[in-house]
Amino acid sequence: MxxxxxxxxxxxxxxxxxxxxxxxxxxxxxxxxxxxxxxxxxxxxxxxxxxxxxxxxxxxxxxxxxxxxxxxxxxxxLGVQLQRSELQAKLTVREALELYAAFYPHPAGWRPLAERLGLAPHLDSRFGELSGGGPYTLLAAGTVLSLSAADAIGMTDGER
The missing domain is CATH 3.40.50.300 (P-loop containing nucleotide triphosphate hydrolases)
Known part of the structure; x- marks a missing residue:
């Protein structure tokens, strides 16, 4: 299916x-x-x-x-990453990931995701200071966290 x-x-x-x-x-x-x-x-x-x-x-x-x-x-x-999305320029990567995780009742840990996506060295960097693909990677992390939260609430493999 x-x-x-x-x-x-x-x-x-x-x-x-x-x-x-x-x-x-x-x-x-x-x-x-x-x-x-x-x-x-x-x-x-x-x-x-x-x-x-x-x-x-x-x-x-x-x-x-x-x-x-x-x-x-x-x-x-279902997670959707829009072409144009923004976060507050002064928000740090750490604050953004904590904010994304707070949206879900059973969020997966954001730290392993930050490591996997290469965001860990930039946790104290502000969104407005990120260069290259950094802003898009951080925004995509929010989408991934939403899907990871689904794993924690007992969804079946087919639903995931």
Whole structure:
């Protein structure tokens, strides 16, 4: 079973079609991206997968779950990293990771994640001082922490 399955997705704004019969599946272990020009429906598609928007037609499933009807369960297994995200420039990497972890009732420890992602040497650096891929790595760590928290609340392998 695909982790994410979208079949014949159709959405519109004010009667103007935005997504025209989009279908795709994301299998476990795949890295998947949605590319296209402005107004092509990329964000709208992600919102449908997240359960934040009701499509006009089509079928969306995340680990076999309906993203709106089963929103709580889907939110436990789905992490989204937006193209443009920011944190307060004065927030340190340590403070950001502690903040991310505080969002979840059973968060995984953030320290091993910081080591694995190469953030550990920068724990006292401020978000605004990070260079290169540092800001994106820190933002992605928040997404990973959300998914790691799901492991701690007894989700099945299929839901993970």
């Amino acid at each position: 695909p982790l994410i399955e979208v079949t014949d997705l159709r959405t519109s704004y004010g009667g103007r079609p935005v997504v025209h019969g989009l279908s795709f599946a994301v299998e476990e272990g795949e890295i998947f991206g949605i590319l296209g020009p402005n107004g092509a429906g990329k964000t709208t598609t992600v919102e449908c997968v997240e359960g934040l928007r009701v499509p006009d037609a089509g079928r969306v499933r995340v680990t076999g779950l309906h993203p709106i009807a089963d929103h709580e369960r889907v939110a436990r297994v």
